[in-house]
Amino acid sequence: MPNVAIETHEISKSYKLGLAYGYGTLRDSLVGGLKRTGKRMVGRGGRKQHDSLWALRGVTFEIESGETVGLIGHNGAGKSTILKVLSRIIEPTEGWAEVTGRVGSLLEVGTGFHPELTGRENIFLNGAILGMRRAEIRARFDEIVEFADMGRFLDTPVKRYSSGMSVRLAFAVAAHLEPEILLVDEVLAVGDAAFQRKSLAKMSEVASAGSTVIFVSHNLATIQALCQRGIMLERGQVVADGPVGESVNHYLRVLERSASDDLLERIDRDGRGQEVTRISRVALYDDESGLADVVVGGRPARIVVEFTEQLPMMECELTILNSLGHPITTLDSSLSSPADRRQPELSNQIECMLGGLPLVPGRYRIDVVLRARQEVQDGLQAAAYFDVEPGLVDGRPMPETGGDGDVVLPHLWRLPPF
Ligand SMILES: Nc1ncnc2c1ncn2[C@@H]1O[C@H](COP(=O)(O)OP(=O)(O)OP(=O)(O)O)[C@@H](O)[C@H]1O
Ligand SMILES: [Mg+2]
Known part of the structure; x- marks a missing residue:
C-alpha cells in the first residue's frame, strides 16, 4: 500500500488587492481589466469581490510518497501559491492540506533564510527547522558548502549575497538535508546553466532515493525529464492531472489557443x-x-x-x-x-x-x-x-x-x- 505524502482538499486562497506586493501590481491591475471584459473572478463566502483575488480555487489532489510531480500552467496560475501553502509559508483561505514527512523547499529567493545570519548559521537554522540534530547537519555541512560553491562567503550575512548565490545555497540546503518531500519552484532559473544542470541531477537523485518531489517550471523539457505526473493549474484551478506527457500536451494546446488572443488582453x-x-x-x-x-x-x-x-x-x-x-x-x-x-x-x-x-x-x-x-x-x-x-x-x-x-x-x- 503506497503512503500518501501530500493531500490537499478544496484549497482556496484569496489575496487582498491593493496591498503592497512586489511582483503583482501589473497582474493585479490586469485582473481589473479582466473584470471589465466580464470574465469576473468569483469570490466566495460573502467577501467583497472587488478587492480580492482568488489565487487558488478548490484545489484537490493526492500525491503518493515517492511520486515526482511537475506543476505547470501560465504565469499567475497559482503554482507558487500552492507550494507556499504546502510548505506552510501561507495559510489557505479555505480547505486544508496534509503533508506527511520532512519538507525541503526552495521557493522564492530569500524565503527560508534569515538575512542577518551568515550562510553557515542559516544552514544550521534550516536543518533545525527540518527537525535534524546538529550532528546530522554537521555530517552534511561540507557537501552543502561544496555544492553551493560558496566557500569564502560562508561567514558573510546572507543579505549581502547575490541572488544567484542565495539560490545556490537555498537549493543545496533543501536538497541535501535529506528531505522526504522536496518542493522546488522555478527559482532555479536564476542560477547559471552549470548550476541548473547540477541541480536537476541532484533532484533526480533525491527522487530516485524515494523522496516525493514537486517541481514547478516553465521548461516543459525538464518537467518531462524529471516528473512522472503532471498537474496543470489555470486561474487557480486544477485543469489537468495525469501522466506528465498528457498534462504537457494539454498545456501546449491551451498555450497555442492563447497565442491567437490579443496580446495586450493576456493576463499571464x-x-x-x-x-x-x-x-x-x-x-x-x-x-x-x-x-x-x-x-x-x-x-x-x-x-x-x-x-x-x-x-x-x-x-x-x-x-x-x-x-x-x-x-x-x-x-x-x-x-x-x-x-x-x-x-x-x-x-x-x-x-x-x-x-x-x-x-x-x-x-x-x-x-x-x-x-x-x-x-x-x-x-x-x-x-x-x-x-x-x-x-x-x-x-x-x-x-x-x-x-x-x-x-x-x-x-x-x-x-x-x-
Ligand atoms: N502576496 C500576494 N498578494 C496579492 N496577490 C498575490 C500574492 N501572491 C500571488 N498573488 C497573485 O496570485 C495569483 C497566483 O500567483 P502565483 O505566484 O501562485 O502564480 P504562478 O503560477 O506561480 O505564476 P508564475 O508562473 O508567474 O510564477 C497571481 O494573480 C498573483 O498576482
Ligand atoms: Mg511562480
Whole structure:
C-alpha cells in the first residue's frame, strides 16, 4: 500500500488587492481589466469581490510518497501559491492540506533564510527547522558548502549575497538535508546553466532515493525529464492531472489557443510591478516572401516585437521552442555584437534578423521577455507561433521532419571520389 505524502482538499486562497506586493501590481491591475471584459473572478463566502483575488480555487489532489510531480500552467496560475501553502509559508483561505514527512523547499529567493545570519548559521537554522540534530547537519555541512560553491562567503550575512548565490545555497540546503518531500519552484532559473544542470541531477537523485518531489517550471523539457505526473493549474484551478506527457500536451494546446488572443488582453505575463511598457504584437516574417508566420527553412527571417511604450536602453530576449515545448535557442539582445544597431527610426519596435532560419519543417513557438532599465518590463510565453516549410540550407535540402533534432547546421562534406 503506497503512503500518501501530500493531500490537499478544496484549497482556496484569496489575496487582498491593493496591498503592497512586489511582483503583482501589473497582474493585479490586469485582473481589473479582466473584470471589465466580464470574465469576473468569483469570490466566495460573502467577501467583497472587488478587492480580492482568488489565487487558488478548490484545489484537490493526492500525491503518493515517492511520486515526482511537475506543476505547470501560465504565469499567475497559482503554482507558487500552492507550494507556499504546502510548505506552510501561507495559510489557505479555505480547505486544508496534509503533508506527511520532512519538507525541503526552495521557493522564492530569500524565503527560508534569515538575512542577518551568515550562510553557515542559516544552514544550521534550516536543518533545525527540518527537525535534524546538529550532528546530522554537521555530517552534511561540507557537501552543502561544496555544492553551493560558496566557500569564502560562508561567514558573510546572507543579505549581502547575490541572488544567484542565495539560490545556490537555498537549493543545496533543501536538497541535501535529506528531505522526504522536496518542493522546488522555478527559482532555479536564476542560477547559471552549470548550476541548473547540477541541480536537476541532484533532484533526480533525491527522487530516485524515494523522496516525493514537486517541481514547478516553465521548461516543459525538464518537467518531462524529471516528473512522472503532471498537474496543470489555470486561474487557480486544477485543469489537468495525469501522466506528465498528457498534462504537457494539454498545456501546449491551451498555450497555442492563447497565442491567437490579443496580446495586450493576456493576463499571464511576467513583470515586476514597475513596468510601463507592454508587448503588443510579435510576428516572424520570411524576408523573401514577406509573409508573416510562415517561413521557408534556410531563408532569411525576421522576428518583430512591438510594444506600447519606448524606454531608454531596451533589450529583448526571444526563445524559440519546438512543438513539444522544448527550447531550441535563446536570442538575447543584451549579448550584443558590434554589428547590432540602435536605430532612431525604429519606434516601439525591436527586430531580430536571422540570417538563414536553420529550422527543420514544423511548428514553432516564440516566448518573449522585454527589459528596460535592467528590469523585466513584460514577458509572454507563446507570444507567437510560426510554421517552417521545407527549404534548402546552403543549397542542401533539409530533413523533412524534426525526428532527429530541430536545427540544420550549415555544413560541407569532404568525401572520397565516386
Ligand atoms: N502576496 C500576494 N498578494 C496579492 N496577490 C498575490 C500574492 N501572491 C500571488 N498573488 C497573485 O496570485 C495569483 C497566483 O500567483 P502565483 O505566484 O501562485 O502564480 P504562478 O503560477 O506561480 O505564476 P508564475 O508562473 O508567474 O510564477 C497571481 O494573480 C498573483 O498576482
Ligand atoms: Mg511562480
